[in-house]
Amino acid sequence: MRLLIVIPAWNEEEALPGLLAEISRTEGLGGDVVVVDDGSTDATADVARACGAPVVSLPLNLGVGGAIRTGYRYAVREGYTHAVQVDADGQHRPADIAALVARMEETGADIVIGARFAGVGEYRVRGPRAWAMRFLSGALSRVCGTGLTDTTSGFKLMNRRAFSYFSENLPSEYLGDTIEALVMASKAGLRVEQVGVEMRERQAGEASHGGWKSLVQLLRGLMAMAVGLTRPRVVLPAAQESGAGRKDGNV
Numbered sequence: 001m002r003l004l005i006v007i008p009a010w011n012e013e014e015a016l017p018g019l020l021a022e023i024s025r026t027e028g029l030g031g032d033v034v035v036v037d038d039g040s041t042d043a044t045a046d047v048a049r050a051c052g053a054p055v056v057s058l059p060l061n062l063g064v065g066g067a068i069r070t071g072y073r074y075a076v077r078e079g080y081t082h083a084v085q086v087d088a089d090g091q092h093r094p095a096d097i098a099a100l101v102a103r104m105e106e107t108g109a110d111i112v113i114g115a116r117f118a119g120v121g122e123y124r125v126r127g128p129r130a131w132a133m134r135f136l137s138g139a140l141s142r143v144c145g146t147g148l149t150d151t152t153s154g155f156k157l158m159n160r161r162a163f164s165y166f167s168e169n170l171p172s173e174y175l176g177d178t179i180e181a182l183v184m185a186s187k188a189g190l191r192v193e194q195v196g197v198e199m200r201e202r203q204a205g206e207a208s209h210g211g212w213k214s215l216v217q218l219l220r221g222l223m224a225m226a227v228g229l230t231r232p233r234v235v236l237p238a239a240q241e242s243g244a245g246r247k248d249g250n251v
């Protein structure tokens with residue numbers, strides 16, 4: 001297994017050093033890191049390089065989906081077999097990557113989501129945001145044919161078959177990298193599973209959501225799902241043909 005930890009980062013100069021230090025302290029992780037600097041206007045790229053992490057810098061802000069897609073292209077080009085997205089703000093615990101890997105090995109899934117609200121951790125959401133998340137989880141569990149509790153989680157492990165597909169197809173629109181991507185996974189015959197993880201509050205910087213904005217988020221989530229459902233089914237090459245070890249293409 002060659003694991004790449006993809007860290008999308010947009011103006012994360014404050015949180016990034018702590019996360020990178022935590023990754024190097026985490027025993028038995030055995031993965032490489034790439035930071036995708038998503039057109040930051042602060043010192044994100046310099047801070048990451050100073051910590052010794054390779055950085056891919058986007059010339060403009062593409063949004064989380066665009067940043068992750070760049071990371072997957074890097075993973076394809078460099079011949080990684082697995083890629084895991086870990087947010088730069090410190091919400092995801094690097095120590096939990098092992099649980100995602102174990103779940104993938106146990107279930108044979110192509111994608112494993114590190115999920116909140118699955119009986120692990122103290123992360124709680126209340127009010128409209130909780131209703132929106134619960135509704136979307138119920139609907140997407142049906143689409144994906146498996147029980148999902150956290151469909152907007154950005155903590156995801158993919159095997160090469162899955163990240164090769166998303167390296168060319170992951171939408172960069174809002175909720176495209178989470179909700180629509182899960183519908184796309186189902187349409188491409190990729191198996192999705194989840195494992196409960198503890199998720200922290202972001203360690204620095206500002207939160208991007210909250211309160212009644214969540215109802216707007218629900219509507220947008222439903223639209224993202226509807227767009228996903230209009231996509232045609234996709235037949236992906238079998239695992240051994242999905243280009244493992246291939247080293248071409250540009251990031």
Ligand SMILES: Nc1nc2c(ncn2[C@@H]2O[C@H](COP(=O)(O)OP(=O)(O)OP(=O)(O)O)[C@@H](O)[C@H]2O)c(=O)[nH]1
Pocket residue numbers: 007008009010011012038061062063064067086087088089091154202206207208209
């Ligand atoms: N919001 C946002 N985040 C981006 C963008 N590009 C890359 N990212 C990174 O994507 C990750 C997820 O973004 P967050 O803003 O933390 O989204 P979130 O976890 O849903 O929301 P918070 O609770 O506010 O942390 C972080 O590591 C960001 O630095 C972008 O254009 N917008």
Ligand SMILES: [Mg+2]
Pocket residue numbers: 087089091202
């Ligand atoms: Mg976050």
